[in-house]
Amino acid sequence: MSDRYQKGIEKLKIMNPDSYKTLEENLEDIAPDMARYVAEFAYGDIYSRSELDMKIRELVTIASITTLGSAQPQLKSHIHGALNVGCTPEEIIEVIMQMAVYAGFPKALNGIFSAKEVFEERDEKIGNSE
Amino acid sequence: MSDRYQKGIEKLKIMNPDSYKTLEENLEDIAPDMARYVAEFAYGDIYSRSELDMKIRELVTIASITTLGSAQPQLKSHIHGALNVGCTPEEIIEVIMQMAVYAGFPKALNGIFSAKEVFEERDEKIGNSE
């Protein structure tokens, strides 16, 4: 495997190890190169760059996928990733709420409901609900 | 609560009381301010303006969410809203069908299927199917 793959896998170990393992398994019979490109390009090339820290990378990704509005599995995966690299639930919710201004309320609301599912899976509490 | 909130809640009582109650409950542990913004901004500021009647407001919203293509819960909620303010099932279907021209057939078809679910929940008949 390429260096880029190894670098990507290192990043994924920190950010989202379970998601990537599931992705690899889901793709192995049908498009194994696609899993490799995720590791190599998305994580090995892009996320491995030093210009932004992992927390900001995950928050801008959450903003982007909330704006797409139709990729809830990937949104949930990156909400896990954001929590794994140290973002708080409050920060994540705040980013998604802000998307109401740019992508409209329906997408922001559906993003919040995806976050709620992730927090419940992980038993995360958010500050203003204790 | 603000005047805008009260005005929004008045509108919501006419348009979509059950949807808003569900929304508030779903958001109360995670993003209660988001429910408040829906009442204050969407309904208190925008829907409370006098320039358009409620029927047209709901029909243009249905057009917009059908065009988004990925917010079926909100689409269904506004189809309920449209019926609640006096739109006929035929008018609603007609708006969604017209979206085939502007947003493509797949989104129009998925919009029609959402409408079908709402009409079945409410046991609405549409004219040309009796």
Added chain:
Amino acid sequence: MSDRYQKGIEKLKIMNPDSYKTLEENLEDIAPDMARYVAEFAYGDIYSRSELDMKIRELVTIASITTLGSAQPQLKSHIHGALNVGCTPEEIIEVIMQMAVYAGFPKALNGIFSAKEVFEERDEKIGNSE
């Protein structure tokens, strides 16, 4: 030419005669059938249906194209169409403003600026600016 074409052309005479003529000219060397489909399907099949009046048809189209966000020539053409069938500038602006809730502020703002260009071309005044 088909009956549907004739019916479409009748509608277009009321709604947007100049836009269609320009469209036909722009397409005649490259995709003349596409102009025919616009007349036959969009106007002959869809807009000719009796379930909605022309004013509502134009307002929901404006909602949809504002939501697309990237088809400003067509948005302007339908703002002309809406004015031609009797919508007021205030109603048009109101529909576009409401899109801030569903499609986000950037698309709503760009929609308003397209409307502004159309109103200026036609020297339309809007009520609250006199």
Added chain:
Amino acid sequence: MSDRYQKGIEKLKIMNPDSYKTLEENLEDIAPDMARYVAEFAYGDIYSRSELDMKIRELVTIASITTLGSAQPQLKSHIHGALNVGCTPEEIIEVIMQMAVYAGFPKALNGIFSAKEVFEERDEKIGNSE
């Protein structure tokens, strides 16, 4: 029924007979004209044109619906259609993978998962997984 309808139905018999039958049944109580427009316009007008063969028509449709990202039932229907007109599973996967470049990884991944469901329903094998 119109000639265009007959031509569309002929095309649909080759491409996707079961999907269209289901569509017609799902729409018959609510928007039967919409099923007719699918046959007449999409298949009778567009797919019946001679400029492209059916395989390319299905592949570009798969590219488009993957890019929309939010119309998985229609995507699956056209993956069936592509296989029915002779595209290989490898070609279909390849088109969807290429969409990662133009529509982003989340939409490409969700497209691949839709293809996987279709292949499993039909018990299709893809070359590099045997």
Added chain:
Amino acid sequence: MSDRYQKGIEKLKIMNPDSYKTLEENLEDIAPDMARYVAEFAYGDIYSRSELDMKIRELVTIASITTLGSAQPQLKSHIHGALNVGCTPEEIIEVIMQMAVYAGFPKALNGIFSAKEVFEERDEKIGNSE
């Protein structure tokens, strides 16, 4: 004017005073309430919340508008805003580049070209080009 308006204007003074002034002028004859909603809701309600700092707010907004792909004036306005609150050109470019993974290369490239225009207007240098 409301407290929310005042709070929004305070934020806008820090983030993007010129853009808002231009917006207000552009809207005053056609939709002055829309400018007020931008100040009140986007800036007074959302950006004034304490959960995220201004730099992160601008970066997630840039991610969202790059993902929309069709609102270049607003993208440029928020690139100005990001620089005004202390983001570096490198951070902004990095966020936009990451969008290639989520929204595809065309939107990321067009985002970078918008950033380039803003940097040239302001005569900003980016580190790896000196």
Added chain:
Amino acid sequence: MSDRYQKGIEKLKIMNPDSYKTLEENLEDIAPDMARYVAEFAYGDIYSRSELDMKIRELVTIASITTLGSAQPQLKSHIHGALNVGCTPEEIIEVIMQMAVYAGFPKALNGIFSAKEVFEERDEKIGNSE
């Protein structure tokens, strides 16, 4: 430079040499790595795969970018690319017209107008206009 870069550049020489040169120049002061990723990932990884020929790759890309609706420079670049690898103007127009069904008429029309600009630049004739 990596093997993938060399492979990508080989592909680009066939498909779109001028576009890539312009891209590289436009990015060199601001995001030179982005140009490299285009060569390495888009062309070296994806377009270099053997499962689809270049003509189909360009046609599905044209379908995708027409569906995005907001990336006209990239659409024009790939219309050039399609012509460069042997697609006819008729095939290109036909793919874009088919997008009316999936992405709506406004995006299909704007795609046709982009094709028209490219054909005029290259002085291409299309069959049915001679």
